[in-house]
Amino acid sequence: MADPRDTGLTLDPKYDANGLLTAVVTDAASGGLLMVAHMNAEAFAATQATGEAHFWSRSRGRLWKKGETSGHVLRVTEMRIDCDQDALWLICEPAGPACHTGATSCFYRRVEGDRLAPTA
Numbered sequence: 117m118a119d120p121r122d123t124g125l126t127l128d129p130k131y132d133a134n135g136l137l138t139a140v141v142t143d144a145a146s147g148g149l150l151m152v153a154h155m156n157a158e159a160f161a162a163t164q165a166t167g168e169a170h171f172w173s174r175s176r177g178r179l180w181k182k183g184e185t186s187g188h189v190l191r192v193t194e195m196r197i198d199c200d201q202d203a204l205w206l207i208c209e210p211a212g213p214a215c216h217t218g219a220t221s222c223f224y225r226r227v228e229g230d231r232l233a234p235t236a
Contacts, residue, residue: 122199129160130202136172139204141214144193150214151222153182155204167192169206188212 121128129137136154143150153171155163158179162170169190173180183189190208197204215222225232 119200121201127197128201129157129197130200131157132202136174137202137204139169139171139206141169141190141206141208144207144209149221149223150190150208150210160204163192163195163206169208182214183211186212186216188214190214 120126121130131137135156137156137160139153139155141150141153142148154174155170156172156179159170159172162179162181169182169192171180171182172178181189189211190206191211192206192208194207195204196207210220213220215224217224224235226235
């Protein structure tokens with residue numbers, strides 16, 4: 117019998133042992149991958165309430181609104197959840213670079229053997 121979480125229409129996020137979901141963020145206009153972060157229940161609720169992406173910062177140990185210091189907020193145009201509800205896809209309109217380095221995407225390097233190379 118199928119798990120209702122997998123096939124039903126009831127929102128029932130499946131947080132991991134640390135209380136987190138993985139969130140993948142893409143650009144609404146280009147479809148490009150911007151970043152991957154994590155959300156706890158508080159970040160999920162704040163994102164739904166405000167329409168702007170909030171995450172749980174594992175390094176800071178606190179709730180973090182993307183762009184709270186840089187102004188580079190992510191306006192969420194659509195939020196999707198995967199089949200077993202343990203990962204999110206945020207489709208966003210970025211107000212500036214997504215990466216803290218100033219790069220458009222956090223994925224600005226590719227792996228070539230044991231080295232990194234910039235993407236084109």
